[in-house]
Amino acid sequence: MPHAPDTIGWFIEHDRRLEWACDLHQPGHHGPVDLHPILAAHGPGFSLTNRRPPCRVPGCLGRVIFSDVSSTWPRRLESITDIAARWEYSEPRDRELEARGWRLEMGKWIAPGLDTRP
Numbered sequence: 001m002p003h004a005p006d007t008i009g010w011f012i013e014h015d016r017r018l019e020w021a022c023d024l025h026q027p028g029h030h031g032p033v034d035l036h037p038i039l040a041a042h043g044p045g046f047s048l049t050n051r052r053p054p055c056r057v058p059g060c061l062g063r064v065i066f067s068d069v070s071s072t073w074p075r076r077l078e079s080i081t082d083i084a085a086r087w088e089y090s091e092p093r094d095r096e097l098e099a100r101g102w103r104l105e106m107g108k109w110i111a112p113g114l115d116t117r118p
Contacts, residue, residue, distance in 0.1 A: 009044025024062035
């Protein structure tokens with residue numbers, strides 16, 4: 001039985017490879033996604049699109065972004081295209097990072113105490 005696009009069942013059926021990456025771009029905070037435990041826990045209709053679970057590295061404040069890396073260009077599993085909706089989605093966490101001393105430079109979060117100037 002065919003599955004809806006971007007569901008766990010569809011990714012398995014089409015032999016796609018997914019990866020997770022921390023949105024704070026910390027070294028080593030990324031890796032492959034094993035779809036079979038997700039299938040067992042949630043079923044074939046479950047989707048990772050727009051899901052942002054905590055980073056898998058203990059103690060990291062980042063959120064996971066899922067991408068389909070089966071072809072030359074990775075495709076992030078996101079469907080929010082409206083700027084106001086994207087802001088509403090990310091703003092509370094951005095404020096939490098700022099409160100903990102993180103700062104945003106050129107689109108990337110910089111940990112407290114890191115000096116990025118040459």
